[in-house]
Amino acid sequence: MRPALVVAATTVREALRERLLHNLLVFAVILIASSITISQLTVGDQYRIIADVSASSTQVFGTLIAVFLSVALISRELDRRTCYPMLARPIGRGAFLAGKALGLLAVVTLNGLVMAAASLATISAYAGASAVPLSAFAAAFALMILQFAICIGFAALFSTFTTPTLATVYTLSFVAAGHVFSEIRSFWLTDKRVELKWLVRVLDYVLPNMGLLDLKEAITYRDPVQWASLGWRAGYGMAYAVLLVAMGAVIFARRDVR
C-alpha cells in the first residue's frame, strides 16, 4: 500500500503542474460564473438555468480534465518509457498503476470541489444560500466525482496496452457510450421491434451506466435525496472504477516493457 501512496503523492505534484488542468479549470469557473448572465435571457425560473449550466460545466470540464490528465500522466509515461526508473525500484506494477489512479483521483476531486464551490457561490449569489438544496447538491457533485473516477479507470486500462491518442479516443468513446446507453436502454428493452434483447442486457452490465451517476436533475428540481439509492449508486461507481484499474493492472503486469 505504501508504494502506491508514494506514487499517488508524486502524481498529485506532477498533475498540479499541468497547464491543461489550470486552463480547463479556469474555463469551467468562468462558465459557471457567467450562468447568471445567461439566465437573464429568459423570463422566470432563472434558478434552473444557473443550476443547469453550473452542474453541466462541472461535469463536462471535469470529464475532460480526468481523461486528458490521466492519459497524459499514465499513457504518455508508459509510451515514452519515463516510468522505467520508477519500475526499477521495488514497486509492483499493480501498485504503480493504482498509485497513479489514486493520485489522479485526488487531483480530480480537488478540481471538482473548486467547481462545486464556484457553483455554490453562483447559485447563492442569485437565489440566496438558503435556496440551495444542499443535500441534493452534495449528492450530485459526489456522484460526478465518481464519474470522473470511471474516466480515470478507463484511461488507466487503455494506457496499459495502446498509444496515448488511442487511449484518449477509447476512453471518451466508452464514457460517451455509457451516457447514450443509459438513455436508450429503456427503449431497447421495452420496444417489441428491437430484437437481441440479451445483447442489450449484456451491454447494460458491461458499459458504465453514467445516468445512474448523474443526479444533476435533483439540483434543478430540488429533489430530496434517497440515501439508500445514493449508497448503491456510489457503490456501483466505485466498484466499476476499481474494476477498470484492476484490469489495467493485470494487463500491465503481463506486458513486456523492455
Place this chain on the structure above:
Amino acid sequence: MSPMPGWLRTVAPILALAATAAAARFELEPIASARKPIRELAFLPDGRTLRAVSLGQRHTLADYYWLSLVQHVGVASESKAPRWDAVFPVANLVTDLDPRYGYAYQEAGGVLSGLAKRVDLSDRILEKGIAAVPDRWQLHWNLAYNKYFYENDKRTAAHHLKLAAEVGKRPHLYYQAAALAMDSSAADDYDFAIHILEVALAEAEAEPLRQVIAERLVRAYTDRTLAAVERAVEAFRLRHGRPPDSLEALVADRLLPAVPPDPAGGRIEYDPKTGATRSSVLGERQPILKGPIE
C-alpha cells in the same frame, strides 16, 4: 533615409493586422448584432433522438432551446406580421428533452392560446405537461382557462379548476370551479370571468401575455359595469313604463348608487332614444364566451 528600427519592423505588421481585423469587425457589426430567430423548423432535431445523444446534457440542451424560444416569442410579439409556427415544435422539443420542465409547458401553453391563437396546440402541450408533471397546478389552471374562454367548454373547465385546486391546495379555485359548474348556463358571468382573469394576470410572467390578459380584464370590468347599468335601465322601464332620460335619473330613483365610472378610462354613455349604454372607449357590451381573445 535611416532604416526602420528592429522593434518597429516587428510591431508594425502586428499593428497593421490588428487594424485590419478591427476594421473588418466594425464593418461586420450589423451582422454580429442581428437577431437570429428560429425560422428553419426543418432543422429542429427529434426530441427523443437528441435526448439519446445528449451525453448527459439534456437539461442544458433543453435550456438552450427554451432560451431560443423566449427570444423567438419576443421578436414575434414586436413584429407587425408575427409568425408563431415555431412555438409548438420548440416547446415540444424542450419538454421531450426535459419532461419535468413544468414552467415550459405553462408558458408555452399561454403563448400558444393567448398570442398564437392555436388553442388546439396549447391544449396538447398542457395535456402533455399534466401527464408528465401532475403536481403542477398551473397546468390544470391554464387548461381550464383555454376551455372556458376559447372553447366554451365549461364542464371540462370546471373539472380542471377542481384539479388545480386539489393539486395546488388553493381553496379559492374550488369556489370558482363550483361556481362555473353550477352556473354553466349563465352567459354574463362577469364576476367569474374577472376572478379567472385576475389569477391569470398574477400567474403570467411573459410581458406580451400579461398585456393581453390585462386588456381583457379591463374589457370584463367595463362589461360588468355596463351590464349593471342595463339592469338598472330595465328596472326603471318596468317601474315607470318608459326609459330614463339620463343616467342621473337612475341615481335619483335609487337604482344606482352613483353614475359609475368607465373602467376603460372614458365615460359611460346612455342613449335615451334606444335605451342603449356604451363605454366611450370600448363601445357596447360584448357577450362573453364568444371565441378567442382578439
